[in-house]
Amino acid sequence: MRYSQLFGKTSKSVPADAESVNAKFLTQGGFVSKQMAGVYNFLPLGLRVLSKIQKIIREEMNDMGGQEILMPALTQEESYLTTGRESMEILFKTEIVGGGKAMLNPTHEEVVTPLVQSHAFSYRDLPMAVYQIQNKFRNEPRAKSGLLRGREFNMKDMYSFHLDEADLNKFYDQAIASYFRIYERLGLGKSQVVLTYASGGSFSRYSHEFQAISEVGEDTIFLCKKCNIAVNKEIIDEHNFCPSCESVDLTPSKAIEVGNIFKLRTRFSEAFKFNYQDKDGKNNLVEMGCYGMGPSRVMGTLVEIFHDEKGIIWPTAVAPFDVHLISLGKENDEVTAAAEKLYSTLKEQEIDVLFDDRGNSSAGEKLNDADLIGIPVRILLSKKTLAQNGAEFKRRNEKSSKIIALGEVVQNIRG
RNA sequence: CGGGGUAUGGCUCAAUUGGCUAGAGCACCUGGUUUGGGACCAGGGGAUUGUGGGUUCAAGUCCCACUACCCCGACCA
Numbered sequence: 369m370r371y372s373q374l375f376g377k378t379s380k381s382v383p384a385d386a387e388s389v390n391a392k393f394l395t396q397g398g399f400v401s402k403q404m405a406g407v408y409n410f411l412p413l414g415l416r417v418l419s420k421i422q423k424i425i426r427e428e429m430n431d432m433g434g435q436e437i438l439m440p441a442l443t444q445e446e447s448y449l450t451t452g453r454e455s456m457e458i459l460f461k462t463e464i465v466g467g468g469k470a471m472l473n474p475t476h477e478e479v480v481t482p483l484v485q486s487h488a489f490s491y492r493d494l495p496m497a498v499y500q501i502q503n504k505f506r507n508e509p510r511a512k513s514g515l516l517r518g519r520e521f522n523m524k525d526m527y528s529f530h531l532d533e534a535d536l537n538k539f540y541d542q543a544i545a546s547y548f549r550i551y552e553r554l555g556l557g558k559s560q561v562v563l564t565y566a567s568g569g570s571f572s573r574y575s576h577e578f579q580a581i582s583e584v585g586e587d588t589i590f591l592c593k594k595c596n597i598a599v600n601k602e603i604i605d606e607h608n609f610c611p612s613c614e615s616v617d618l619t620p621s622k623a624i625e626v627g628n629i630f631k632l633r634t635r636f637s638e639a640f641k642f643n644y645q646d647k648d649g650k651n652n653l654v655e656m657g658c659y660g661m662g663p664s665r666v667m668g669t670l671v672e673i674f675h676d677e678k679g680i681i682w683p684t685a686v687a688p689f690d691v692h693l694i695s696l697g698k699e700n701d702e703v704t705a706a707a708e709k710l711y712s713t714l715k716e717q718e719i720d721v722l723f724d725d726r727g728n729s730s731a732g733e734k735l736n737d738a739d740l741i742g743i744p745v746r747i748l749l750s751k752k753t754l755a756q757n758g759a760e761f762k763r764r765n766e767k768s769s770k771i772i773a774l775g776e777v778v779q780n781i782r783g
Numbered sequence: 784c785g786g787g788g789u790a791u792g793g794c795u796c797a798a799u800u801g802g803c804u805a806g807a808g809c810a811c812c813u814g815g816u817u818u819g820g821g822a823c824c825a826g827g828g829g830a831u832u833g834u835g836g837g838u839u840c841a842a843g844u845c846c847c848a849c850u851a852c853c854c855c856g857a858c859c860a
Contacts, residue, residue: 380809380821381795385853405852453860457784475860509784509858517859575860586859630860658860696818703818732820739820750819760819 369412369689371724371737374398376411378737388584390668391514393680397740399688406511406519408664413741416688418522421663422501424553424685425524432539432546434499434526439479441503445469447478451639458506472505477636477658480527485642485654488529494644494654495535499526501663513584515668516624522664530655531644533633540631543659547578547627554666555683556580560673561626564589564598565611568631574603574611578627578661580669587625590618598623624669632656680742681764689722691781692743694734696750699727707749710759710777717778739764745781 376398383402386392394400399414410418426436445461448454448471460472473479480498488494504523511519526543530536544563551561564577577600579589589598592610599611599618609616634653636642643651667686674681682688693711697703707725714721722743724734731750738746746769748760753771761780762769772780 377810379794383794383852384789384796387853402852451860456860458859477860506859510856512854625859632860635860698818727818729818730820730822731818732822734818735820737821748819752819 369722371722372726374412374722376401376413378740386514388513388516388668388672389675390516390671393671393675393740393742394514394668397680397742400515404519406508406517406521408515408518413688414667417667417682417686418663420686420688421554421666422522422524425550425661425663426501428546428550428553429499429524429526432497432542434497436500437498438500438502439473439476439483441472441505442470443473443479445471447482451478451636453478458508460505460507474504474506475523475658475660476500476525477527477632477656481636481640481642481656484527484529485637485640488654489644491531491644491646495528495530495539497526497528497539499524499659504662513586513668515664516584516672517586518664521662524661524663526659528657528659530657531646531652533655536631536633536655536657540629540657543629543657544576547629547659547661550661551578551580551626553685554670555674555685556626556670558596562589562591562596562598562623564600564623565603566600566628567602572631572633575628575630577625579623580626580673581621582624582669582672583622584672585622585624587623588620589623591621592618624665624672626666626669627659627661629659630657632658675742678736679740682742682744684744687742687744689743690720690745691722692738692741692746693721693723694738694746694748695723695725696731696734696748697727703749703751703754706754706774710747710749710774713778714781719778719781747777747781 378398379396382392382396386395394414397413398411399417401409401411403409445454445468458474462470464470484498501524503520505520508517508519511517528539530539561578561580564579565574566577568574579587579598587600589600590604591598592613592615594615595610595612597612608618610618633655636656637654642654644654646652670683670686671680674683691714693707695704695707697707711721711723742764744764746762746764753759756771758771758773759777760769761772
């Protein structure tokens with residue numbers, strides 16, 4: 369991609385209302401553009417990052433047997449009356465012309481439960497799990513912090529259906545492992561995302577949150593350093609010890625919730641009378657679990673965790689491009705020619721490259737933009753580097769740069 | 784939903800006690816110069832000052848209402 373043709377340029381000044389780091393850098397870098405409070409447009413750079421996050425999540429969900437579907441954003445009021453959740457304050461409600469009401473789904477239990485019910489009748493159809501990646505709508509009293517708390521936001525939600533509690537428990541534990549693999553691939557290790565015990569609702573003792581340690585987080589968790597797990601505020605109010613080792617030595621820490629899983633048990637199958645028939649011809653309620661993770665919030669979280677004063681430092685797996693190629697050449701000079709040639713070579717090698725081909729921008733402007741956008745590897749061509757028949761190679765997360773031979777650029781990028 | 788703050792070209796800001804044709808920087812367009820950390824010269828386009836009322840000879844400026852946005856808190860199956 370040529371930077372000169374990219375839709376969504378960087379800007380030197382940032383809107384005064386972009387206070388949080390993720391809103392500031394993502395807006396300034398041309399990744400997103402705010403529509404209204406808590407609602408964002410994703411521009412080409414931003415969509416690339418979001419898609420990469422979704423791809424990783426999708427692969428792991430498929431890996432644990434989830435089947436991807438797509439449910440509607442809009443659902444008739446009746447389903448919410450069935451579960452008694454029509455009174456949730458965060459529900460966006462709208463009138464249907466000709467009568468009736470519809471809701472913009474804040475989560476999809478009201479959709480997925482009757483959907484699966486209409487296609488699964490026998491114990492032979494279970495267990496199974498479906499998931500989708502789709503936008504959710506929540507009428508938050510206060511949207512805040514850029515992508516961290518929105519009114520419309522991207523969400524992966526998986527729902528699992530089981531014959532009994534034991535099978536639910538087994539799948540639930542697999543989901544925990546799967547979530548940690550996702551965070552790991554996103555660049556967040558076990559010291560950065562902590563399994564956190566939260567209140568379980570009426571049918572199970574605990575639910576679990578995945579909390580990314582960050583000063584800007586709106587949650588406070590209480591960390592047991594011995595077990596590397598935490599409890600949230602609700603739990604600490606009930607009993608102030610680690611649920612695993614019962615230690616009382618808990619350290620408070622601010623964190624961003626980047627995942628949340630629940631054992632729903634029969635909360636929804638009961639409401640919709642979702643029974644299956646077992647071997648003996650007896651009807652039993654289906655056991656359910658749900659597993660949420662928000663790609664857009666994850667994206668904001670990554671910016672909050674991986675940045676410096678100049679801009680974003682994307683983890684390799686989610687960076688919008690692999691390489692940021694900068695030419696400091698003039699129109700029709702040898703530097704420009706060499707950069708064009710290198711750009712073609714990189715594309716031929718299927719390396720995803722953003723080529724800053726602007727002829728009328730200063731070196732400083734290009735270098736600062738590269739730091740702001742945060743692509744992991746920067747390759748720069750100038751008179752100086754060409755004098756050595758080379759290119760400058762610099763990683764975004766390192767201070768130093770080095771000159772490498774023009775013929776070895778590809779292997780340096782891959783190495 | 785309670786408290787605090789803000790609203791002026793696309794963006795960041797200015798405009799004296801209420802007083803002349805609402806200024807500047809960035810961005811954008813034209814021409815020229817320039818290229819290793821946000822260059823320069825010349826010219827140019829772009830605003831009914833968030834919305835609606837009110838006071839006044841005169842309102843960006845004062846008053847009232849509303850709306851939007853940001854921050855703190857509450858809320859967050």
